[in-house]
Amino acid sequence: MFWPLVLVSLSLALPAFTQQVSISFPHPHPDYESLLRLLQRARLIPTLNRLNGSAFFAPTNDAIHRHDLWNAVVSDDNFIWMPIPGGSLGSEPQRLRVAARDQGAWTPATAMLLGIDDVLTPPPNLAHLVSQHSSVSYFYKILTPEIRDFLNSTTELTLFLPVDKAFERLYLESEFATADLDTVRWSDTFNSSGKLKTIDGSILDIVVTPDKTSISTAELLHPDIYASNGVLHLVSSLMVDLEITPEKYLLALNCSSFVSLIHSVNLTGLVNDTEAKYTILAPGDDVLSLFGDGDLPEKGSEDLKKLLQYHFIPGTWSPKKLNDGMLLETALIEDGLDGGRQVLSIAVSGGEKKKDDKSIKFGGVGVIGDPIVVNDTLIYFISRPLVPPSDALETVLPLQDLSLFLASVFSASMADKLKTPRTSLLVPHNSATWGSVLLHHTLNTVEYAQSIQNGSRTFATLEGTDVQLEHLKNGSVYISGSGGWDGMKAELFPHDILTQTGVLHEVSDILIPRSVQLTVGKLIKAADATTIATLVTKAGMDWVLNGSAPPPDSIWAEQGFNGVGWTLLCPPDEAFKTYNLTELYADLEGHLIPTPMRSSDSETALNNNRPLLLEDSATYSTLRSPASAYGDVIFRKTDTDDFIVGIKGARGTDGDADWPRVVSWGRSTTGGGTGGVIAIDRLLVPYNPTWWTQYAGPTFVGVGGIILICLFFYGVRAFWRRDFTHATYEPAGGFGAADEDD
Incomplete structure (x- = not known):
């Protein structure tokens, strides 16, 4: 398999060597017995005899025995070598580079045998050849298995390989650089036009000048590095412009x-x-x-x-x-x-x-x-990876101010409904959460802050009704539900909290749709005060609970209470434990306050969910007021900004017992949006003054008045009985002597 490497065309310039042997071996030379055995085993004797104008570099026995591979072949009688048809260079012989010292070239007429003291090692394949050159060590480092196999198995290659500094190191070292390495151009043939056609079909221009040789945009640095399946040329730069992606x-x-x-x-x-x-x-x-x-x-x-x-x-x-x-x-x-x-x-x-x-x-x-x-x-x-918005309910979960909204969603079994695609969720704070109006807080379109802040608009909700936006000059955005009372608004905070199905904004208060009516009865139920509701029903005033007008033939209708709202002072159930409910039926009137329509100027735009205007010393008449001087109630503001309520004019010894504290409130949407429920922490017991309180004052005033009248007349009488005459004086001797002188 190695003999083509030692047969050299005599057209090369060869030096004249001192040892010359005939090409035929009628009597084997003792120095070439191992060589002759290899030639016979490879059946190359006939081939050698037919060659003319050639030189045969013949390694001696010692040279063959020093070469491990050839020595193994000589010792192995079973070794059989099968040459590749046509060779790996496309039927072209492998070239041998020869150098001479101080001797001219000699071209023999027939053939010559040149003895050499070592074995000529044939060039390796291109992949192995690249590994031996330090100037292209970077290329070998980034070789992928696919390209290494290609360089090992493909024949007739001319490889133009850039030196190390020509590569874009950082990119080509990555695992994703294979695509560009596959496009490094190898040529398969040369033609007279000075152009090379590469494997992928592109053309390389060859320009030869006395000073240098250029391959397209690269300069040829080291030509003709032989390999068993081709030839390697080192060039100064990549001959392909890698696409910068x-x-x-x-x-x-x-x-x-x-x-x-x-x-x-x-x-x-x-x-x-x-x-x-x-x-x-x-x-x-x-x-x-x-x-x-x-x-x-x-x-x-x-x-x-x-x-x-x-x-x-x-x-x-x-x-x-x-x-x-x-x-x-x-x-x-x-x-x-x-x-x-x-x-x-x-x-x-x-x-x-x-x-x-x-x-x-x-x-x-x-x-x-x-x-x-x-x-x-x-x-x-x-600085860190971005995380896409999650599900709307998952987004609300870590927001503590909105936790009650999430609880209401699951308790109302509306979680799947709120996952409707392309929706905007308006989530009220915990203080404003109401489970029955959740869908009214979900717009059926995706509205980001930019669209919300550009003018007043009406948006449809999943509940089927709509909400209205209003922009103030100070930049605030108010939102109104389709229902509720007149002027009911909440402040909208367009935070653009992104979710998987849209976007989430916050509102300061609840939005009530027109399809939902908040009655006094519903508010009592929300306050978990069933006893007061029973008292109202037993008193024949259940129309107060459902928000309807009193019966036409009732005394309430005769007193003109049609079309007014009602505010109920609602104590908890625990407040009735020490009282006889039958006796309290008559006292119920002191907890019901007729509430007329209020002017919109008298209340603020936000947080106007109070059924009454609560101010310090605010006084309201109850149903008991016409029949009792102690029927009015009065609200007082404490040092802690809380409110207490009591009966106006009532006198007692224990202020805490006489003045229930206002716990919370809720406004109804019936009765023109006035009235509602004010939850108090204890029962407001009707005030019935004691006989001393009731009569002591008038008695004291009467007795005091009589005494004052008596004193007055006594003084007048004493005054008129007083003697206002004064004593007179006469001259000495009297008036008679004077008269006598006259």
């Missing part, structure tokens, strides 16, 4: 873990398309290394695919284009949005003077460093 930049910038995840879910089209326009939010390898196996979805899973799609934003969004509060559509297509794209919130701070000083967050995740532009793609490096 976002994936290559991500790999070069230490985002190989992110790229590996993309490959696992077959989303390579997002990073390999040089014409696609995307903004990529990429976590680096150091970021992903902080997350364990349980922190990210499993490789190749559908959840991981959704997570990765959430990191791609169609279009090129440079920092100059980003504004605080923006919502950008991502590549994630959500079933919960009826095939619509999920959005990502943008937060921008700073940068008033210099755009480069902007602090940008995508979905609450900060940006590390400056963005990188790759063709039509922009890459931001983020």
Whole structure:
């Protein structure tokens, strides 16, 4: 198998060697017995005799015995070698490079035998040859098994291989560089036009000048490195312009873990398309290394695919284009949005003077460093992976202020209903939660903050009714339900809390649909006060509970109570334990307050769910007022901003016992939206003054008045009986002497 390597055409320049032997062996030379045995076993004697103008480099016996492989062949009588038809060089002989010292070239007429003291080792295949050259060690390092097999098994190759410094190291070292390595060009033939056609069909231009040889854009550095299946030429640079894709930049910038995840879910089209326009939010390898196996979805899973799609934003969004509060559509297509794209919130701070000083967050995740532009793609490096919005109820779960809403959803068995695609959920705070109106808080369209803040609009809900938005000059947004009382509003906080099926906003109060009527009876039930409801029914005033007008023939209708609301002071059931209920029927009137319509100017726009206007010293008449001087009730505000209620004018010794504390309240939607229930912590016992309290005052006033009258007349009489005459004086001697003188 090695003999073609020692047969050299005499057209080469050969030196004149001192030892010359005839090509035929009528008597074997003792120095070439091993060689002759190998020639006979390979059946090459006839071939050698037919060759003219050739030189045979004949290794001696010692040279063959020093060569391990040939020595094994000589010793093994069973070894049989089968040559490859046509050879691995396309019927071309292998070349041998010969050098001479101080001697000229000699071309023999027939043939010559040149004895040599060592065995000429044939060139290895191209794959093994690449491993032996340090200048192309990088190429050998990044060889894939497929390419190594190709270099081992393919014949008739001319390989133009760039030296180490010509490669883009960071990219080609990755596990995803095979595609470009497959495009390294090997030529199969040379032609007279100076052009080489490569395996993939492209053309390499050959330019030969006295100074250098160029292969397309590369310079030929080291030509003609022989191999068993071809020839290797070293060139200065890659002869193909590798397409710069976002994936290559991500790999070069230490985002190989992110790229590996993309490959696992077959989303390579997002990073390999040089014409696609995307903004990529990429976590680096150091970021992903902080997350364990349980922190990210499993490789190749559908959840991981959704997570990765959430990191791609169609279009090129440079920092100059980003504004605080923006919502950008991502590549994630959500079933919960009826095939619509999920959005990502943008937060921008700073940068008033210099755009480069902007602090940008995508979905609450900060940006590390400056963005990188790759063709039509922009890459931001983020501090942690983005997580797509979850189910609406899962989103509400960690929000403690909205926990009662979640409890109401499950207690009302509406969890599946609230997962309806393309919805906007308006979640009231805990203080405003009401299970029966949950669907009225779910818009049947996806409305982000931007659309909510642009003017007043009416939105339909899953409940079948609508809600109305109102914008104030100070930027606040009020929302009104379709039902409730006149002027019932809640403040809307458009937070853009993204969910899998849409978006979530917060409202400060409950929204009541027109299909729901809140009566005094329902409010009593919500307060868990059944005893007072029984008293109202037993008293024949059940119309107060259901919000209807009194019967036409009742005394209440005669007193003109048609069309008014009713406010019930509602004590808990425990307050009645020490009282006789039969005796309390008559006292019920002191707990019922007729509530006329209120002016909208007298109440605030928000938190107007009080059935009465509660102010310090606010006084209201009850049904007992016409028959008793102690029928009115008065509200007083304490130092802790709580309210207590008592009977106006009542006198007692224990203020805590005489003044129940207001616990909570609720407003009804019947009776023109006035009235409701005010829960108090104890029973408001009617005030019946004692005889002393009742008569002592008038008696004291009467007796005091009589005494004062008597004193008055006594004084007058004494005054008139007083002597007002004064004593007179006469002259000495009297008036008679004077008269006598006259």
